[in-house]
Amino acid sequence: AQTVTQSQPEMSVQEAETVTLSCTYDTSESDYYLFWYKQPPSRQMILVIRQEAYKQQNATENRFSVNFQKAAKSFSLKISDSQLGDAAMYFCALAVFGNEKLTFGTGTRLTIIP
Amino acid sequence: KAGVTQTPRYLIKTRGQQVTLSCSPISGHRSVSWYQQTPGQGLQFLFEYFSETQRNKGNFPGRFSGRQFSNSRSEMNVSTLELGDSALYLCASSLARQNYEQYFGPGTRLTVT
Numbered sequence: 001a002q003t004v005t006q007s008q009p010e011m012s013v014q015e016a017e018t019v020t021l022s023c024t025y026d027t028s029e030s031d032y033y034l035f036w037y038k039q040p041p042s043r044q045m046i047l048v049i050r051q052e053a054y055k056q057q058n059a060t061e062n063r064f065s066v067n068f069q070k071a072a073k074s075f076s077l078k079i080s081d082s083q084l085g086d087a088a089m090y091f092c093a094l095a096v097f098g099n100e101k102l103t104f105g106t107g108t109r110l111t112i113i114p
Numbered sequence: 115k116a117g118v119t120q121t122p123r124y125l126i127k128t129r130g131q132q133v134t135l136s137c138s139p140i141s142g143h144r145s146v147s148w149y150q151q152t153p154g155q156g157l158q159f160l161f162e163y164f165s166e167t168q169r170n171k172g173n174f175p176g177r178f179s180g181r182q183f184s185n186s187r188s189e190m191n192v193s194t195l196e197l198g199d200s201a202l203y204l205c206a207s208s209l210a211r212q213n214y215e216q217y218f219g220p221g222t223r224l225t226v227t
Contacts, residue, residue, distance in 0.1 A: 033214045037218075043220070044117075044118075044204075044218050044219060044220040044221065045204065045206075045218035046218075047215060047216070047217065050214070091157065095214050099170060100145060100147055100162045100164075100169065100170055100208070100211060100214075100216075101147070101159045101170055101172065102147070102149070102157075102159065102206075102216060103159070104156060104157040105156075106156050107156070
């Protein structure tokens with residue numbers, strides 16, 4: 001079975017600053033994928049970034065980047081130059097190879113302070 | 115390209131009733147998954163359909179069922195509703211199996227009274 005843990009229920013950051021959201025996971029599988037999803041208030045879930053476990057290079061998407069530490073089973077999300085539109089619940093998720101099921105963490109609510 | 119659509123967006127039902135929720139995936143997407151989101155349990159996987167066949171199922175009672183049509187549209191059904199079934203039901207589609215990028219719809223908010 002897979003588990004995903006997000007130990008920060010809430011985080012806040014000043015606009016234009018950088019924030020890092022933490023995620024740890026557990027799986028006995030060697031091939032898997034990790035994701036960060038964003039769910040703004042009353043709006044739909046959006047895929048922010050994806051990381052394949054077999055890739056050593058950390059994924060980046062514009063202001064969003066990850067720090068993937070496979071041995072430590074850690075997958076953190078860094079948001080640079082935070083913007084008001086980044087305010088949302090952020091979910092870390094895992095899918096093992098061959099299985100479409102996403103296992104989600106409990107989420108981190110990110111507040112942007114103007 | 116239109117995103118994943120779900121209907122209805124809001125629904126109020128009474129205990130013991132049944133309900134059917136609908137999901138239309140992104141055009142060309144063939145895999146559809148369903149998730150239940152509640153404050154207490156978070157996001158939990160219900161089931162996944164591909165080529166009109168259920169490929170994977172989460173740990174939910176048999177009251178929860180689904181199906182997929184030849185055009186990839188999917189429905190999920192919950193029979194004999196319980197108060198605990200109140201949740202946001204999310205549908206997600208992906209291009210194919212093992213594509214591993216799921217795109218979510220806005221969800222159907224089900225309230226059971």
